[in-house]
Amino acid sequence: MTDQDRLTPRAREIAAAARTLVEEAGPEALTMRSLADRLGIKAPSLYKHFPDKSAVETELIAQQLAESAEAMEAAAARAPGALAALADAYRAQALAHPHLYRLATERPLPRHALPPGLEARAATPLLRVCGDDVELARAVWAFAHGMVILEIHGRFPEGVDLATAWKTGVEAFKR
Amino acid sequence: MTDQDRLTPRAREIAAAARTLVEEAGPEALTMRSLADRLGIKAPSLYKHFPDKSAVETELIAQQLAESAEAMEAAAARAPGALAALADAYRAQALAHPHLYRLATERPLPRHALPPGLEARAATPLLRVCGDDVELARAVWAFAHGMVILEIHGRFPEGVDLATAWKTGVEAFKR
DNA sequence: GTCTATACCCGGATAGAC
DNA sequence: GTCTATCCGGGTATAGAC
Numbered sequence: 001m002t003d004q005d006r007l008t009p010r011a012r013e014i015a016a017a018a019r020t021l022v023e024e025a026g027p028e029a030l031t032m033r034s035l036a037d038r039l040g041i042k043a044p045s046l047y048k049h050f051p052d053k054s055a056v057e058t059e060l061i062a063q064q065l066a067e068s069a070e071a072m073e074a075a076a077a078r079a080p081g082a083l084a085a086l087a088d089a090y091r092a093q094a095l096a097h098p099h100l101y102r103l104a105t106e107r108p109l110p111r112h113a114l115p116p117g118l119e120a121r122a123a124t125p126l127l128r129v130c131g132d133d134v135e136l137a138r139a140v141w142a143f144a145h146g147m148v149i150l151e152i153h154g155r156f157p158e159g160v161d162l163a164t165a166w167k168t169g170v171e172a173f174k175r
Numbered sequence: 176m177t178d179q180d181r182l183t184p185r186a187r188e189i190a191a192a193a194r195t196l197v198e199e200a201g202p203e204a205l206t207m208r209s210l211a212d213r214l215g216i217k218a219p220s221l222y223k224h225f226p227d228k229s230a231v232e233t234e235l236i237a238q239q240l241a242e243s244a245e246a247m248e249a250a251a252a253r254a255p256g257a258l259a260a261l262a263d264a265y266r267a268q269a270l271a272h273p274h275l276y277r278l279a280t281e282r283p284l285p286r287h288a289l290p291p292g293l294e295a296r297a298a299t300p301l302l303r304v305c306g307d308d309v310e311l312a313r314a315v316w317a318f319a320h321g322m323v324i325l326e327i328h329g330r331f332p333e334g335v336d337l338a339t340a341w342k343t344g345v346e347a348f349k350r
Numbered sequence: 351g352t353c354t355a356t357a358c359c360c361g362g363a364t365a366g367a368c
Numbered sequence: 369g370t371c372t373a374t375c376c377g378g379g380t381a382t383a384g385a386c
Contacts, residue, residue, distance in 0.1 A: 135317075147314075172350065
């Protein structure tokens, strides 16, 4: 299932504007008014294309999940079995869109409204590299998410060498 | 430095009410109006005790950091050198107050407004157990935070055995 | 598909009286 | 230390016309 199946052309334009808005100013900045402004229309018009605000957010979350999945799949294809490559891909994809990453992770997933199978698809590359050990995959995912989200929120001391911490974590989980 | 040094008695009462509010309904539910309601006063009265809302939030963040530090110090005292004990303590403290944990972690730290040394104190027990290897400590912290925050946001499949994932992570970092 | 008008509710914060 | 009155801003969403 792609955007084309889920959304009308106009809805896709609106979602694109919403995404730009989130990427530029954060999830909090996404309001029906600000979104309409960016499109040069009035807020009530949006409701002809999306039933409510959460539907817009869900579309962005689906995009982020799909693009993270793509990045991981590509990394796994380039370097089969390499946890480090997967970790790099995860980190790079997340930090390329930190606000979108926040939108997609700092709340419960709207599972019912997501394309079926998307969540599983996003998890699969890591699971495979972990030899289908789900417990290991969960631990590695927690590590990667922790690194990314702590960095996004500026929780590490300034100017810190995060590459080494990433390597330390990846090496630890390799055994 | 304790609460007693930082806050007047009335301000401490207000902070306590704010904390209850956050723990019950989440950081989003903390508004100057809802806080005043809980205290049986009007919102403008709060400004005689705190300069603004962020000052109230900062106090709660400081409390969370201090209590997390305490929990870790106690764990380290009970089981010197045991990473698992520290991980358990971190997890338990966080999950005892998930909303407060969110408030304290899902935004940049208001470092200038925090009691001096508090951030370092919170980091020290883990750093010691990691043999003062800061890179290792960062990786372990990321893992622990990732586990906690993903659980809080319901990101793991329902009814999943997180104890095993925790153990997997702790074992990986022990080597 | 977009508009205006509008309902309704929420938020932070200040001035000035008591 | 608390109040009332108020400012000013913001938000989601609907109805009904064009």
